[in-house]
Amino acid sequence: MKFEQVTIIIGTTDEDKALRETVDTIMSTCDVRDIGKILMVKPKNASEGCNNAIKAMEEKYKGIAFGLEQSRPFIGGAIRDGFDAADTSHIMLLPGDKAISLDCVPEMIKRVKEKPDVISKTSRWLEKDSFHGYNSMRKVLNRLSQVFLRILYGVKMTDFTSPVQTAPTELYRRCDWQELNFPFMVEMVLLPLRMGAEFEEFPVRCYARQEGKSKNSVRQTALYLKTALRVRFMKIKETE
Numbered sequence: 001m002k003f004e005q006v007t008i009i010i011g012t013t014d015e016d017k018a019l020r021e022t023v024d025t026i027m028s029t030c031d032v033r034d035i036g037k038i039l040m041v042k043p044k045n046a047s048e049g050c051n052n053a054i055k056a057m058e059e060k061y062k063g064i065a066f067g068l069e070q071s072r073p074f075i076g077g078a079i080r081d082g083f084d085a086a087d088t089s090h091i092m093l094l095p096g097d098k099a100i101s102l103d104c105v106p107e108m109i110k111r112v113k114e115k116p117d118v119i120s121k122t123s124r125w126l127e128k129d130s131f132h133g134y135n136s137m138r139k140v141l142n143r144l145s146q147v148f149l150r151i152l153y154g155v156k157m158t159d160f161t162s163p164v165q166t167a168p169t170e171l172y173r174r175c176d177w178q179e180l181n182f183p184f185m186v187e188m189v190l191l192p193l194r195m196g197a198e199f200e201e202f203p204v205r206c207y208a209r210q211e212g213k214s215k216n217s218v219r220q221t222a223l224y225l226k227t228a229l230r231v232r233f234m235k236i237k238e239t240e
Contacts, residue, residue, distance in 0.1 A: 001089065001116050001117060001168060001170070002089070002116050003034075003089055003090060003112050003113045003116040004036075004088060004089040004090075005033075005034060005035060005036035005088040005089060005090070006034060006035060006036060006088055006089070006090040006091065006092050006109060006112070006166060007036050007037050007038075007039060007082070007085075007086035007087070007088045007090070007091050007092070007169070008026060008035065008037070008038045008039065008092045008093075008094060008105070009039050009041060009079060009082035009083070009086070009091060009092065009093050009094070010022060010023070010038065010039065010040050010041065010094045010095070010096045011041055011075055011078050011079060011082075011093075011095065011096055012040055012041070012042050012046070012050055012053075012054070012096030012097075013042060013043060013045075013046055013047065013050060013096075014046065014047040014049065014050055014211075015049075015050055015053065015096045015097050015211050016047070016049030016050060016052065016053045016211065017053075017211060018096060018097045018098045018210065018211045019040065019050065019053040019054070019057070019096045019097075020053050020056065020057060021098060022094065022096060022098060022102060023038055023040070023057045023060075023061065023065055025102045025105070026038060026102070026105055027061055027064075029102070029103070029105060029106050030105060030106050030109060031109075032064070034109050034113075035064060036086075036087065036088035037064055037065070037066055037086075037087075037088070038057075038061070038064055038065045038066065039066055039068050039082050039085055039086070040053075040054045040057065040065065040066070040067050040068065040096070041067075041068045041069075041070055041078040041079070041081060041082045042054065042067060042068070042069060042070065042078075043069070043070055043078065044069060044070075051067075054067035055067070068081060068082065068085055072180060073180055073181075074180045074181040074182075074184075075181060075182055075184065075185075076177075076179045076180040076181055076182070076183070076184025076185070076187075077180045079093060079184060079188070080177055080180075080184070083169075083172050083173070086169055088169060089116070089168065089169060089170075090112055090116070090166055090167065090168055090169060091166065091167060091168075091169050091172055092105070092108060092109075092165070092166040093163055093164055093165065093188070094164060095164070097209045097210070097211055098207065098210065098211075099206055099207055099208075099209055100122065100124075100162075100164055100204055100205070100206050100207070101204050101205040101206070101207075104122050104164065104202075104204045107120075107202060108120040108122070108165070108166040109166070111166075111200060111202070112166050115200065116168065117168065117198065118198045118199070118200050119165050119166065119167040119168075119171075119192060119197055119198065119199045119200070120165060120166045120167075120200055120202070121157075121159070121164070121165040121166075121189070121199050121200065121201045121202075122159070122162065122164045122165065122201070122202065122203075122204035123157075123158045123159035123162075123201040123202065123203055123204065124159050124162060124203075124204060124205075124206045125143070125146060125158040125159050126158055126159075126201060126202065126203035127203040130203060130204065130205050130206060131206055132205060132206065132207045132208065133207055133208030134206075134208055135208075142161065145160070145161060145224070146158060146159060146160060146161070149161075149186075149190075149228060152228065152229075152232055153190070153193060153194075153232060155193065157189075157193070157199060157201060158201060159201065160186060160189050160190065160228075161185065161186050161189070161224065162185070162189075162206075163185050163186075163188035163189050164204070165188075165189070165199075167192065167197070171192055171195075171197060172192075174195070175191050175192065175195070176191075177191070178227075178230070179227055181223070182221065182223070182224075183223045183224050183226070183227040185224075186224045186227055186228055187227050187231060190227070190228060190231040190232070191231055194231050194232065194234070194236070195236075
């Protein structure tokens with residue numbers, strides 16, 4: 001296959017300034033010809049600031065930036081709705097809260113243009129001191145989860161729990177997604193991996209949320225383990 005364009009899916013709920021800055025940065029640092037559309041996917045109960053930001057970006061970048069109200073529930077449902085709306089060769093996922101350094105966007109595009117069949121994936125663990133403003137206990141638990149998943153799946157990947165990556169649309173369409181809530185984040189990495197997809201990681205800086213409130217919870221994070229075990233031991237034919 002070859003790279004043609006990318007659909008960038010941004011999940012958002014209560015971000016305003018961060019969402020505007022994310023879209024503005026994409027448009028100022030990337031070749032617009034590489035971007036098919038930017039989809040800002042939101043729930044029905046999105047904040048007024050979020051809705052205003054989406055409208056402003058739609059007006060500012062007509063024909064490229066679009067708001068999409070999700071029909072499936074939860075964050076995984078929102079992303080899957082974005083998958084369905086994509087009509088480009090590749091799909092990229094980004095957070096709407098600037099939780100990750102946005103210089104990863106042109107870098108991912110560059111990499112999939114060179115290797116369109118390979119998933120270009122960010123990693124918060126490839127370099128030291130990539131975490132900024134993170135709770136130390138949360139960082140330790142994340143580190144331990146990466147070690148566990150690396151052993152469970154027998155691969156050298158360093159960041160299984162952040163799906164900020166760019167992949168072929170056709171690959172995502174072949175995936176039999178099961179999750180709708182936060183465990184979808186790990187499924188989005190592990191299911192393509194289980195299907196034999198090739199990943200190429202590169203380092204990225206990440207930051208604690210500065211706007212809006214996280215919708216994740218300890219319970220949802222704990223459910224990552226159930227999803228990881230299900231995907232690891234599912235029959236390969238179920239993913240074909």
